[in-house]
Amino acid sequence: MENKNFKSGYVGIVGIPNVGKTTLLNALIGQKIAIISPKPQTTRGKILGIMSESGMQAVFLDTPGFHKPKNKLGENMLKAVNETIGEADFVLVVVEPTDEVRNAELEIIEKTKNIPAILVINKCDTARKDALLPVIEKYSKLREFAEIVPISAKTGDGIDALKEEVRKLLPEGPMYYPEDMVTDQPEKQIVAEIIREKTLYTLDKEVPHGIAVEIVKMKEEKDIVSISANIFCEKDSHKGIIIGSGGRTLKRIGSLARRDCEKLLDKKVFLELWVKVKKDWRNSNFLMKEFGLKND
Structure with missing residues (x-):
């Protein structure tokens, strides 16, 4: 008999290049399913990662870093970002703990303003705790976030807290993929x-x-x-x-x-x-x- 309280949905992971979106995806899934590099624009298309835990299944869509395209590959990468925003039940907007909100980040917030979003402040292992408050204040003025979660995808700090916030936002739904499946990539x-x-x-x-x-x-x-x-x-x-x-x-x-x-x-x-x-x-x-x- 199907569990009526089961929660599932599609979650987009968006942000500018090199903020750690793919490292975050791997941390959420609990294993490496997507490649990581310190160089920007490593991810070139949508990468699907599946997190199945008790009573829930979150299907994460990792995207290329949002940037102005310089060639057809870049245009294709931008298309992947826009498609993900259109398909997702909600998004994780990933940023770094810096004072500056960059123009591309303002564009991302504008593009995602009509769907729920969690602000994920990544790389918090590189910043002092008292430096996070100004970052939170700046982004809070730009739109209403369902939650703001400081994390370090690299060390794993804050990942469990983020998972709980994802669980809260997931709508009731079916299990889309087998429980032991972590990605759709061959x-x-x-x-x-x-x-x-x-x-x-x-x-x-x-x-x-x-x-x-x-x-x-x-x-x-x-x-x-x-x-x-x-x-x-x-x-x-x-x-x-x-x-x-x-x-x-x-x-x-x-x-x-x-x-x-x-x-x-x-x-x-x-x-x-x-x-x-x-x-x-x-x-x-x-x-x-x-x-x-x-x-x-």
Whole structure:
């Protein structure tokens, strides 16, 4: 018999680049389902994370950082943010504990003013407690929030309190996904994102934004998974940077990625990486669709 008091709903996670939205998603779910990088615009599309706890299921939609697009990929990322706001029962507006409310944050608040919102002040481990009050006051003047919750997604402080506030706002509804399911992303997509994360971590400057990863082969055997993947970049000069002197950089990317893939798949992994150039792919609808980055 179905529990009539069961609560469920879709919760958007929105904010400007690099405020820790994806780290927050992973903390709420309790495991890593999305990649993390100190570089902005790491998330390129909507990532669905499912939190199932006693009497509730929250389906979180992590989004790319809200920014002015510079190419078709950027336009697609902005589209993902707008779609999420339209689909969500309510949103978590994620900010940092700084005095300044940036223009893009004002735009986010304007875009979400017609749906309930919880203000999540992340990275509170980097600020003094007495510095939070002015932040709370500034945002409270911009709109009415259902709740304001200071947290550190990195350390886990405040995550349980945030979960309780999410529970309060969820409407009554069905269990949308199986209880043990944490994301709708296929394994291949998660593996591709792990490789991209390690590329972001290993490289610097402008190269990472022009990188996409395609899984060419993923063959599972009894004790090992064989994976072959292409790392695409936009310039011939970038290809040399990714490979590195004597192939050292690519080997490091592969070593880091293999370790995380083995944790994900719970098996030994044989990983082959190839670097290829696709000039200006971020402005190609066809290539973005090929890389799974196009929202139709």
